[in-house]
Amino acid sequence: MIDLYFAATPNGLKAKLFLEEAQLPYRAIPISLSKGEQFRPEFLAISPNNKIPAIVDHQPADGGAPVTLFESGAIMLYLAEKTGRLMPSDVRGRAEVLQWLFWQVAGLGPMAGQIGHFNSYAPEKVPYAIDRYTRETSRLYGVLNQRLADRDFIAGEFSIADIACYPWIVPHAAHGQNLDNFPHLKRWFETMAARPATLRTYEGVEDTYTPGQQSLSEQERRVLFGQGEASTRP
Structure with a gap:
C-alpha cells in the first residue's frame, strides 16, 4: 500500500495519475494547503520542503522499512522503477x-x-x-x-x-x-x-487555476504565498 499525500495541484495530480495508470493500491491523504496542513511536523517529517505530493511506500521492493519520498519527479521515477512500468528498460x-x-x-x-x-x-x-x-x-x-x-x-x-x-x-x-x-x-x-x-x-477535481483572481482571505494568502525559512522547521 502507498500513502499519497495529495492536493489537486498539477504536481499532486501527476502522482495520482501514475498510481491510477499503474493500478497500484494507494490511499489518498488530502492536505489542505490553504489551511497550512503542509507545515505540520508530521508532514514535514515526510516532505521537508513542505510541498505536495509526497508518498510513503509501505511495501518497498527491498522488503525493508517504509520508503518516504517528496518531489513529484522523484516519485514518478521511483514508482516507475518499482513497478517496471512506464519507463523503458533500454x-x-x-x-x-x-x-x-x-x-x-x-x-x-x-x-x-x-x-x-x-x-x-x-x-x-x-x-x-x-x-x-x-x-x-x-x-x-x-x-x-x-x-x-x-x-x-x-x-x-x-x-x-x-x-x-x-x-x-x-x-x-x-x-x-x-x-x-x-x-x-x-x-x-x-x-x-x-x-x-x-x-x-x-473525477470531481475542480480547476484550481481558473483565470482571474482567486478569492483568498489574507490569512490564506499568507499561508500559501507568504512563508519564509521558519515554515520549514519541524
Whole structure:
C-alpha cells in the first residue's frame, strides 16, 4: 500500500495519475494547503520542503522499512522503477523519458506555475511578470508541440513523461494559451484526457487555476504565498 499525500495541484495530480495508470493500491491523504496542513511536523517529517505530493511506500521492493519520498519527479521515477512500468528498460529509451521528465520538472512546471500564479492569485496585476511568463510558457508549449509532430507520445511509447506533463497542460487557459495554436499538442492532450486513468484521476477535481483572481482571505494568502525559512522547521 502507498500513502499519497495529495492536493489537486498539477504536481499532486501527476502522482495520482501514475498510481491510477499503474493500478497500484494507494490511499489518498488530502492536505489542505490553504489551511497550512503542509507545515505540520508530521508532514514535514515526510516532505521537508513542505510541498505536495509526497508518498510513503509501505511495501518497498527491498522488503525493508517504509520508503518516504517528496518531489513529484522523484516519485514518478521511483514508482516507475518499482513497478517496471512506464519507463523503458533500454538505455536509449530510458534516456528519452528521463530528459523529458526533467524538462517538465525544471521548465514547464515552474514557468506555467508562475503564469498561473500571476494570472489567478496575485493581488494585483503585474504586467511585466504576466508578459514574461506567458511568453516563456508559450515557448515551452511550442517545444512540446514540435516534439509531438511525428509521434503519439512524448518519448514514443506512453511513459511517465506524458504523465508528468499532462497535468501542467490542463490549466492552459490560465496560462494564457490556446491549444488551437499547438495542433500536435492538442491532439496528444485530447488523447491523454480520454484515458480511463485520467478520467478516474480528475473525477470531481475542480480547476484550481481558473483565470482571474482567486478569492483568498489574507490569512490564506499568507499561508500559501507568504512563508519564509521558519515554515520549514519541524
